[in-house]
Amino acid sequence: MLLEIRDVHVHYGKIAALKGITVEVEEGEIVTLIGANGAGKTTTLKTISGLRPLSSGRILFNGQDISRMPGHKRVLAGIGQAPEGRGIFPGMTVTENLHMGAYARKGDVSKDLAEVFELFPRLAERKNQAGGTMSGGEQQMLAIGRALMSRPKVLLLDEPSMGLAPMLIQQIFTIIEEINRRGTTVLVVEQNAQQALQLAHRAYVLETGRVLKSAPASELLDDPEVRAAYLGGGAGAAGGSGGSGDSGDSGGKAAAVASAPGEAAVVDEPVQKTAPDDRD
Amino acid sequence: MTDNGNGKGNAVLTKTAAAENGGNGGNGGSRGRFAGLGERARLRAAQSPVWARPVVMALNLVFAPFGVVADVLRDWWSVQGRGMRWVVYGLLVLFALVLPSDVIGDVMSPHTEWQTLLFFPIGGYILLAIGLNVVVGQAGLLDLGYVAFFAVGGYTMAIFGKYHGWNFWEILVVGVLIAALSGIVLGAPTLRLRGDYLAIVTLGFGEIIRISAQNWDYVNGPNGISGIPHPPNLSEWSFPDGQPWEFLGVAGMSPFTYGALDGRPYYYLMLVVIIAVIIFCKRLENSRVGRSWAAIREDEDAAELMGVPTFKFKLAAFAIGAAIGGAAGVVYGSQATSIIPNNFPFILSATILAAVVLGGSGNLPGVMVGAFLVAWLPEYFRGLAEYRILIFGGALVVMMALRPEGILPSRRRQAELAEGTGGMGSLGAEVGGPDTHAAAVEGAK
Numbered sequence: 001m002l003l004e005i006r007d008v009h010v011h012y013g014k015i016a017a018l019k020g021i022t023v024e025v026e027e028g029e030i031v032t033l034i035g036a037n038g039a040g041k042t043t044t045l046k047t048i049s050g051l052r053p054l055s056s057g058r059i060l061f062n063g064q065d066i067s068r069m070p071g072h073k074r075v076l077a078g079i080g081q082a083p084e085g086r087g088i089f090p091g092m093t094v095t096e097n098l099h100m101g102a103y104a105r106k107g108d109v110s111k112d113l114a115e116v117f118e119l120f121p122r123l124a125e126r127k128n129q130a131g132g133t134m135s136g137g138e139q140q141m142l143a144i145g146r147a148l149m150s151r152p153k154v155l156l157l158d159e160p161s162m163g164l165a166p167m168l169i170q171q172i173f174t175i176i177e178e179i180n181r182r183g184t185t186v187l188v189v190e191q192n193a194q195q196a197l198q199l200a201h202r203a204y205v206l207e208t209g210r211v212l213k214s215a216p217a218s219e220l221l222d223d224p225e226v227r228a229a230y231l232g233g234g235a236g237a238a239g240g241s242g243g244s245g246d247s248g249d250s251g252g253k254a255a256a257v258a259s260a261p262g263e264a265a266v267v268d269e270p271v272q273k274t275a276p277d278d279r280d
Numbered sequence: 281m282t283d284n285g286n287g288k289g290n291a292v293l294t295k296t297a298a299a300e301n302g303g304n305g306g307n308g309g310s311r312g313r314f315a316g317l318g319e320r321a322r323l324r325a326a327q328s329p330v331w332a333r334p335v336v337m338a339l340n341l342v343f344a345p346f347g348v349v350a351d352v353l354r355d356w357w358s359v360q361g362r363g364m365r366w367v368v369y370g371l372l373v374l375f376a377l378v379l380p381s382d383v384i385g386d387v388m389s390p391h392t393e394w395q396t397l398l399f400f401p402i403g404g405y406i407l408l409a410i411g412l413n414v415v416v417g418q419a420g421l422l423d424l425g426y427v428a429f430f431a432v433g434g435y436t437m438a439i440f441g442k443y444h445g446w447n448f449w450e451i452l453v454v455g456v457l458i459a460a461l462s463g464i465v466l467g468a469p470t471l472r473l474r475g476d477y478l479a480i481v482t483l484g485f486g487e488i489i490r491i492s493a494q495n496w497d498y499v500n501g502p503n504g505i506s507g508i509p510h511p512p513n514l515s516e517w518s519f520p521d522g523q524p525w526e527f528l529g530v531a532g533m534s535p536f537t538y539g540a541l542d543g544r545p546y547y548y549l550m551l552v553v554i555i556a557v558i559i560f561c562k563r564l565e566n567s568r569v570g571r572s573w574a575a576i577r578e579d580e581d582a583a584e585l586m587g588v589p590t591f592k593f594k595l596a597a598f599a600i601g602a603a604i605g606g607a608a609g610v611v612y613g614s615q616a617t618s619i620i621p622n623n624f625p626f627i628l629s630a631t632i633l634a635a636v637v638l639g640g641s642g643n644l645p646g647v648m649v650g651a652f653l654v655a656w657l658p659e660y661f662r663g664l665a666e667y668r669i670l671i672f673g674g675a676l677v678v679m680m681a682l683r684p685e686g687i688l689p690s691r692r693r694q695a696e697l698a699e700g701t702g703g704m705g706s707l708g709a710e711v712g713g714p715d716t717h718a719a720a721v722e723g724a725k
Contacts, residue, residue: 049585050584051581051584051585070589071584071585072584072586072587072588072589072590073587075585075586075587076587080585081585083581083582083585087579087581087582087585088579088582089574089575089578089579089582090578090579090695090696091574091578091692091693091695091696092574092575092578092692096571100571100575100583100586101586103571103572103575103586103587103588104586104587130692130695132695132696133695146586147585150586150587
């Protein structure tokens with residue numbers, strides 16, 4: 001097991017954001033966390049990368065307990081993250097941004113630089129442009145490329161599709177697949193459940209700080225509950241038949257989830273539109 | 281100074297960047313930039329209420345060329361090689377050496393003695409601004425109580441010089457160390473705060489130092505300490521009479537004899553400290569430390585994710601800024617011979633911050649120009665008595681309205697401002713820049 005999150009609780013002041021999340025990531029996998037706004041996806045990633053302290057539970061990486069390790073040391077351990085809202089350095093050029101990605105490493109980075117430019121030819125064209133003046137898609141590419149520069153064992157991606165056009169999302173996801181094929185484990189958080197489930201090997205469905213379900217991604221794609229709640233397809237029929245179906249432990253919740261597709265769609269849309277503005 | 285060993289790669293980078301930008305953005309260099317001025321002034325004027333339009337337009341037409349000149353100068357500088365840079369450094373130092381002459385003084389300071397003015401406020405403000413620039417401009421931490429470190433340095437000079445009979449040079453070292461330590465003491469518990477919260481805590485710290493001094497009998501409370509010894513003379517040597525010294529206005533002056541009458545030796549002392557600090561800061565800026573600060577300023581969380589020990593580097597910025605403030609305090613105390621708590625009011629912190637922002641936060645030449653203007657303008661207008669601060673305030677407002685990024689900003693800062701992280705690191709993180717909305721809309725497409 002490469003990364004293991006065991007019963008993690010996280011609080012923002014008195015408000016519990018994560019109420020006992022358990023997630024496991026095997027080496028070489030692509031795992032995705034899906035769920036609506038406020039489900040705790042971003043908080044989970046921030047807790048793994050060390051930006052949020054956890055109140056209880058444990059995070060194991062390569063068998064080592066890193067729950068109390070400061071964030072900047074986790075990079076050395078092998079955790080790389082492309083933060084939500086991209087979080088690139090706006091005043092630095094593309095090359096300077098990428099060099100910041102290799103900050104924690106020693107030795108020559110030119111080979112990794114070349115590899116990033118090969119994965120993202122677009123970045124190679126804009127080497128000397130300031131990060132802040134690039135388009136949303138280019139910034140996302142830069143954020144992923146920058147995270148790769150630290151040669152992470154596991155790459156954490158927070159909403160890579162946020163605020164991007166469908167064509168671009170497709171392109172980014174193809175690249176994520178390629179990164180994984182080259183040997184990097186990927187944990188990706190997504191609101192765009194359809195695409196994330198097609199990409200990932202396994203998936204966790206998060207809701208209000210708990211893991212609602214975990215299964216191979218292809219199974220979840222066909223799961224009527226998930227379809228109804230997050231994929232927006234065949235809501236009425238699928239929700240009706242699947243409400244009390246196969247998921248024995250969360251039957252009550254399933255009904256609630258299934259009844260919310262219209263609402264979820266309404267809430268999700270505007271958030272995605274304003275997303276590029278929302279960096280924290 | 282800029283072009284040291286490890287900065288070479290960077291220098292090459294900026295060169296190409298500047299060259300490209302000049303080609304695309306400037307429409308063929310400086311001439312293109314000037315051509316756009318009229319149109320830009322008209323556009324800016326169109327945004328203001330009808331009654332104000334002629335004024336805004338006129339102000340833009342008169343002052344905007346200075347901004348263009350500043351940008352052109354910076355771009356010219358960024359493509360210069362080593363030799364040219366050293367020539368410029370040499371000329372600048374030479375200029376600084378003859379600056380106290382009466383010929384310049386009569387023009388620059390019709391109401392006050394120019395030589396004393398050059399030491400403080402001008403020299404003092406410049407040194408303080410360079411120190412505050414490390415904290416605000418480089419690491420992006422808003423410090424509203426910077427004067428506290430100036431006070432720590434001043435009181436160190438007073439206590440050790442008057443009570444313990446140490447000499448100036450020993451105290452300079454001790455003062456810098458004590459100030460750095462006080463920076464760490466302030467920073468360690470408070471640097472977990474961000475933006476406005478940090479600003480308020482530092483503001484409080486500045487007041488605590490001043491009020492403590494006011495109530496501490498050991499330093500005579502509000503009466504302060506007088507009779508602080510001058511630095512020991514380094515040499516009795518003085519410039520000979522006759523040309524060219526008379527022309528330069530230095531004939532008969534002893535630059536290394538520190539008495540009560542002549543302000544010039546203190547000015548030269550301040551100059552040496554300033555130059556040493558500039559070299560130190562410039563080397564830091566181009567090092568791993570400087571890059572870590574830039575990352576923290578632009579996005580603290582992202583910096584942590586890159587493996588930057590953000591807390592450690594923020595603390596270092598605080599300590600270094602404080603050390604420079606302390607050095608300024610020691611030098612100031614040695615000339616002033618007497619200091620009282622009210623030498624270190626909050627308004628001095630605010631003024632130095634204004635100097636940094638006005639000059640172009642993050643860019644050393646910029647903050648020095650800013651500090652010079654902030655120190656010199658009120659003295660120049662001294663003939664206007666009570667109205668001088670009004671004029672000064674008006675000048676600040678006009679300058680910031682016309683050029684929010686400061687007089688001589690770094691290119692990086694201009695990019696940050698355009699992106700909407702503001703000119704001030706974490707403080708500006710929540711404040712959108714002028715083009716934020718447009719950028720966001722574009723990003724969504």
